[in-house]
Amino acid sequence: xxxxxxxxxxxxxxxxxxxxxxxxxxxxxxxxxxxxxxxxxxxxxxxxxxxxxxxxxxxxxxxxxxxxxxxxxxxxxxxxxxxxxxxxxxxxxxxxxxxxxxxxxxxxxxxxxxxxxxxxxxxxxxxxxxxxxxxxxxxxxxxxxxxxxxxxxxxxxxxxxxxxxxxxxxxxxxxxxxxxxxxxxxxxxxxxxxxxxxxxxxxxxxxxxxxxxxxxxxxxxxxxxxxxxxxxxxxxxxxxxxxxxxxxxxxxxxxxxxxxxxxxxxxxxxxxxxxxxxxxxxxxxxxxxxxxxxxxxxxxxxxxxxxxxxxxxxxxxxxx
Amino acid sequence: xxxxxxxxxxxxxxxxxxxxxxxxxxxxxxxxxxxxxxxxxxxxxxxxxxxxxxxxxxxxxxxxxxxxxxxxxxxxxxxxxxxxxxxxxxxxxxxxxxxxxxxxxxxxxxxxxxxxxxxxxxxxxxxxxxxxxxxxxxxxxxxxxxxxxxxxxxxxxxxxxxxxxxxxxxxxxxxxxxxxxxxxxxxxxxxxxxxxxxxxxxxxxxxxxxxxxxxxxxxxxxxxxxxxxxxxxxxxxxxxxxxxxxxxxxxxxxxxxxxxxxxxxxxxxxxxxxxxxxxxxxxxxxxxxxxxxxxxxxxxxxxxxxxxxxxxxxxxxxxxxxxxxxxxxxxxxxxxxxxxxxxxxxxxxxxxxxxxxxxxxxxxxxxxxxxxxxxxxxxxxxxxxxxxxxxxxxxxxxxxxxxxxxxxxxxxxxxxxxxxxxxxxxxxxxxxxxxxxxxxxxxxxxxxxxxxxxxxxxxxxxxxxxxxxxxxxxxxxxxxxxxxxxxxxxxxxxxxxxxxxxxxxxxxxxxxxxxxxxxxxxxxxxxxxxxxxxxxxxxxxxxxxxxxxxxxxxxxxxxxxxxxxxxxxxxxxxxxxxxxxxxxxxxxxxxxxxxxxxxxxxxxxxxxxxxxxxxxxxxxxxxxxxxxxxxxxxxxxxxxxxxxxxxxxxxxxxxxxxxxxxxxxxxxxxxxxxx
Numbered sequence: 004x005x006x007x008x009x010x011x012x013x014x015x016x017x018x019x020x021x022x023x024x025x026x027x028x029x030x031x032x033x034x035x036x037x038x039x040x041x042x043x044x045x046x047x048x049x050x051x052x053x054x055x056x057x058x059x060x061x062x063x064x065x066x067x068x069x070x071x072x073x074x075x076x077x078x079x080x081x082x083x084x085x086x087x088x089x090x091x092x093x094x095x096x097x098x099x100x101x102x103x104x105x106x107x108x109x110x111x112x113x114x115x116x117x118x119x120x121x122x123x124x125x126x127x128x129x130x131x132x133x134x135x136x137x138x139x140x141x142x143x144x145x146x147x148x149x150x151x152x153x154x155x156x157x158x159x160x161x162x163x164x165x166x167x168x169x170x171x172x173x174x175x176x177x178x179x180x181x182x183x184x185x186x187x188x189x190x191x192x193x194x195x196x197x198x199x200x201x202x203x204x205x206x207x208x209x210x211x212x213x214x215x216x217x218x219x220x221x222x223x224x225x226x227x228x229x230x231x232x233x234x235x236x237x238x239x240x241x242x243x244x245x246x247x248x249x250x251x252x253x254x255x256x257x258x259x260x261x262x263x264x265x266x267x268x269x270x271x272x273x274x275x276x277x278x279x280x281x282x283x284x285x286x287x288x289x290x291x292x293x294x295x296x297x298x299x300x301x302x303x304x305x306x307x308x309x310x311x312x313x314x315x316x317x318x319x320x321x322x323x
Numbered sequence: 324x325x326x327x328x329x330x331x332x333x334x335x336x337x338x339x340x341x342x343x344x345x346x347x348x349x350x351x352x353x354x355x356x357x358x359x360x361x362x363x364x365x366x367x368x369x370x371x372x373x374x375x376x377x378x379x380x381x382x383x384x385x386x387x388x389x390x391x392x393x394x395x396x397x398x399x400x401x402x403x404x405x406x407x408x409x410x411x412x413x414x415x416x417x418x419x420x421x422x423x424x425x426x427x428x429x430x431x432x433x434x435x436x437x438x439x440x441x442x443x444x445x446x447x448x449x450x451x452x453x454x455x456x457x458x459x460x461x462x463x464x465x466x467x468x469x470x471x472x473x474x475x476x477x478x479x480x481x482x483x484x485x486x487x488x489x490x491x492x493x494x495x496x497x498x499x500x501x502x503x504x505x506x507x508x509x510x511x512x513x514x515x516x517x518x519x520x521x522x523x524x525x526x527x528x529x530x531x532x533x534x535x536x537x538x539x540x541x542x543x544x545x546x547x548x549x550x551x552x553x554x555x556x557x558x559x560x561x562x563x564x565x566x567x568x569x570x571x572x573x574x575x576x577x578x579x580x581x582x583x584x585x586x587x588x589x590x591x592x593x594x595x596x597x598x599x600x601x602x603x604x605x606x607x608x609x610x611x612x613x614x615x616x617x618x619x620x621x622x623x624x625x626x627x628x629x630x631x632x633x634x635x636x637x638x639x640x641x642x643x644x645x646x647x648x649x650x651x652x653x654x655x656x657x658x659x660x661x662x663x664x665x666x667x668x669x670x671x672x673x674x675x676x677x678x679x680x681x682x683x684x685x686x687x688x689x690x691x692x693x694x695x696x697x698x699x700x701x702x703x704x705x706x707x708x709x710x711x712x713x714x715x716x717x718x719x720x721x722x723x724x725x726x727x728x729x730x731x732x733x734x735x736x737x738x739x740x741x742x743x744x745x746x747x748x749x750x751x752x753x754x755x756x757x758x759x760x761x762x763x764x765x766x767x768x769x770x771x772x773x774x775x776x777x778x779x780x781x782x783x784x785x786x787x788x789x790x791x792x793x794x795x796x797x798x799x800x801x802x803x804x805x806x807x808x809x810x811x812x813x814x815x816x817x818x819x820x821x822x823x824x825x826x827x828x829x830x831x832x833x834x835x836x837x838x839x840x841x842x843x844x845x846x847x848x849x850x851x852x853x854x855x856x857x858x859x860x861x862x863x864x865x866x867x868x869x870x871x872x873x874x875x876x877x878x879x880x881x882x883x884x885x886x887x888x889x890x891x892x893x894x895x896x897x898x899x900x901x902x903x904x905x906x907x908x909x910x911x912x913x914x915x916x917x918x919x920x921x922x923x924x925x926x927x928x929x930x931x932x933x934x935x936x937x938x939x940x941x942x943x944x945x946x947x948x949x950x951x952x953x954x955x956x957x958x959x960x961x962x963x964x965x966x967x968x969x970x971x972x973x974x975x976x977x978x979x980x981x982x983x984x985x986x987x988x989x990x991x992x993x994x995x996x997x998x
Contacts, residue, residue, distance in 0.1 A: 026440055026443070029440060033452070037455055037456060040456045041456055041458070136681055137682045138681075138682055152585075152588075156528070156580065156581055156585075157577050157581075158532045158533075158535070158580075160536055160539060161532075161555075161576060164559060164562075164569050164570070164573050165570075165573065167562060168562060168566050168569070172563055219722060219723055219724055219725040219726070221678055221723070222717060222723045222724065222725070222785075224678055225676065225714075227705075227709055227710055227711065227740075227741070228706075228740055229703075229740065232736075232740065236725075236728070236736075240725075240727045240728070241725065241726065241727050255443075256447075258445070259445040259447045259448045260445075262447060262451070262540070263447070263540065267559065278540045278541065278542065281451070281454065281459065282459060282542070289455055293448070293451070293452060297448065300448070
């Protein structure tokens with residue numbers, strides 16, 4: 004016990020996991036509440052006005068909607084723990100099965116895009132910082148900042164349409180729909196990664212420039228270290244904190260951004276499913292997918308916080 | 324203020340273009356449905372799903388309706404729905420944002436926690452969630468996008484409220500018993516209006532894009548109504564037949580979204596003015612009438628002749644904070660450079676060590692450091708040649724270590740890079756050097772981060788870093804300024820020991836002539852970027868330049884009458900951009916006359932003593948600072964056990980402690996532009 008109390012890491016992790024638990028509980032409650040917040044009878048809405056009343060009633064009974072709300076909530080949480088996310092109102096397939104089929108396509112898209120963002124943005128941002136330090140190369144600086152600002156402001160689905168037009172319709176280089184071999188990944192990943200990569204490169208550049216003005220970089224130069232070592236060992240690690248924070252935000256954004264991109268490229272992931280389910284008022288499926296997206300975002304936030312604590316040996320883990 | 328900012332934002336080219344686009348869009352939103360509303364609904368069975376024709380420049384849709392007209396007419400709906408969503412977002416955000424200030428502490432904290440949790444989720448996920456609740460359609464989408472944006476807007480309001488809530492007038496209002504609601508309405512919100520307007524503008528752009536997204540997915544506007552997102556979705560299905568049907572609404576969304584975003588950002592940017600531009604270095608000055616210094620100093624580790632450091636001036640041209648300094652340091656010698664803040668002493672040291680900021684332009688008639696002439700050489704060559712010959716000890720040990728790297732590794736790095744030693748051998752040497760500078764438990768300390776060191780220990784570690792190999796020259800720039808008095812003394816002693824052991828020459832830079840008097844053999848006095856006097860420490864009592872004498876007079880000692888204000892030097896040092904002709908000290912000098920309108924050169928006033936003054940003083944000073952030749956450091960005897968007296972008047976005796984913005988390399992921060 005005392006060993007635990009004395010270790011700032013244990014305290015930090017406990018606090019952080021506690022926060023994750025609270026957030027997850029709120030998420031589950033909201034997903035549960037969603038169906039009850041819909042005005043009118045969700046089952047009637049899903050089955051249409053022409054459905055016979057006894058069919059609606061039977062479906063309500065099957066979904067447990069006739070139970071008291073407290074009982075429904077307990078049942079919902081209990082079945083969540085056993086991996087049961089309910090059954091689709093339209094297809095009758097278990098929601099967990101649908102998600103199991105669709106999740107890999109979405110996850111591979113988001114992860115690939117994130118990797119591309121990191122691999123492109125960090126070197127680009129550092130290189131731009133080095134090139135434009137101390138007010139050098141104003142032209143390059145202006146070109147970079149304005150281009151990246153404009154491109155990063157264009158939402159991914161519009162970029163996607165532009166990419167489809169240029170590389171699919173006009174040049175015919177890449178397939179524009181479906182998920183098959185590696186080439187089918189190119190356009191969706193680029194559409195998803197381009198804006199965040201430029202945004203990230205801007206942040207890395209500004210942070211690196213700020214670090215380059217720090218006294219300890221002058222110390223490193225006084226040690227006559229080769230520039231590459233100065234940039235990689237002394238500048239970059241100290242620009243990492245904000246890079247990580249932004250990286251986490253971008254990743255959560257990209258996970259959800261897949262919804263739009265999947266719909267442009269007919270990508271068989273959760274994004275296609277959630278949109279068609281919302282349109283079909285298939286609420287159990289919507290509920291399940293919202294839970295998965297939400298949980299993914301919360302997990303990303305947790306990982307970022309832990310990485311931040313590892314990267315910054317100073318204060319992070321001591322504060323709450 | 325607000326109006327000025329809008330006006331300034333419009334003068335900025337980006338802001339002007341964005342505002343112009345918005346005006347055009349607003350006119351279209353009003354006019355287009357009146358002019359073309361009916362025509363855009365007209366179906367043409369003879370022209371279904373056509374590409375571009377003379378009749379339909381952007382082609383037709385599946386029912387034969389003209390795409391161009393539909394895109395134009397959709398302006399009203401698209402903009403209107405986006406603005407409606409923005410209004411919901413702003414109202415909900417402001418309400419949520421000020422709630423913590425109105426509610427009690429506990430309820431307020433709950434609201435803040437809820438907002439923080441909601442902000443963690445991407446807006447699109449929230450929008451999908453709300454779209455399920457409010458149902459598919461324009462009304463549901465407006466509510467969904469408005470509410471999805473509310474948490475981040477609320478967070479912004481909270482941050483701004485928190486910043487204002489701490490101010491005096493809010494506290495005063497609270498003490499005066501102003502009610503919570505009145506406080507929010509009259510004192511808090513009006514004072515955070517500007518950032519909120521800027522962000523609401525950006526928010527409108529975001530809402531427009533988000534709305535297009537929902538409509539594109541089929542969750543927003545439902546047929547027969549149409550907005551850009553809807554048109555885009557319909558057009559995408561036929562992109563192979565008629566790309567314009569997808570591209571035109573897409574371009575409209577991007578242009579409108581960017582117009583809002585860029586307008587907001589250019590308003591926000593107007594506040595921050597861009598930093599100095601980099602300019603071509605000035606043409607070489609007239610061959611300065613520098614004194615023909617004895618070039619033959621066979622044992623010199625540092626020779627600088629007519630050293631100048633220039634920076635681009637804000638109004639054009641160049642300023643020279645260091646303006647023709649001559650300096651020679653012999654092997655093993657200890658030289659002090661003193662002067663007020665702004666005299667150019669630190670910048671001289673940085674320039675000599677080839678560490679001047681990037682924007683600085685360094686020239687000299689002659690510059691030799693440890694046998695190397697660095698000027699005009701490539702950076703890599705200078706690095707190779709100087710290697711570890713010059714060690715630097717900087718003013719602020721707190722900021723001069725890399726916070727994310729263990730101290731031992733920072734020291735070992737020197738050996739690893741320059742002597743290509745292995746990690747373990749280098750670390751062993753680092754531990755050894757830490758022991759040399761009397762850091763206790765050096766093995767353990769080497770594995771700690773700089774923030775785990777005390778200030779004095781950090782400065783000693785900095786000195787140890789310089790000792791990782793054998794430097795010929797140690798430049799210590801205000802090494803004791805950031806430390807308290809007892810630690811100052813330890814660090815000075817350490818420098819003295821190091822100097823005695825290694826035989827390295829030491830250049831000690833200080834604003835405090837007493838510190839220099841303790842450690843150094845020779846004193847160089849700088850004023851306004853030039854050397855005004857050079858003399859052995861033993862002759863400080865016979866200082867000839869009025870400025871040197873004023874510096875000495877401002878040092879308090881035990882005999883100083885504490886009831887009288889300490890002696891000060893009237894006036895301020897001149898701005899480097901605006902130095903007087905002739906002697907720069909003349910405006911502050913009681914002996915100045917017409918002769919001082921011509922700049923005096925350094926001239927011998929006694930053996931080993933030179934002063935740049937037309938009226939050198941000859942009367943000996945009654946010096947409390949009993950500096951002994953050879954620089955024996957005996958602070959204890961002079962000040963007794965209690966240390967030096969407290970400086971009783973600010974800015975006196977110690978002169979200014981603030982770092983000089985001209986020398987401070989951090990002052991060109993911000994050249995980087997905004998994220």
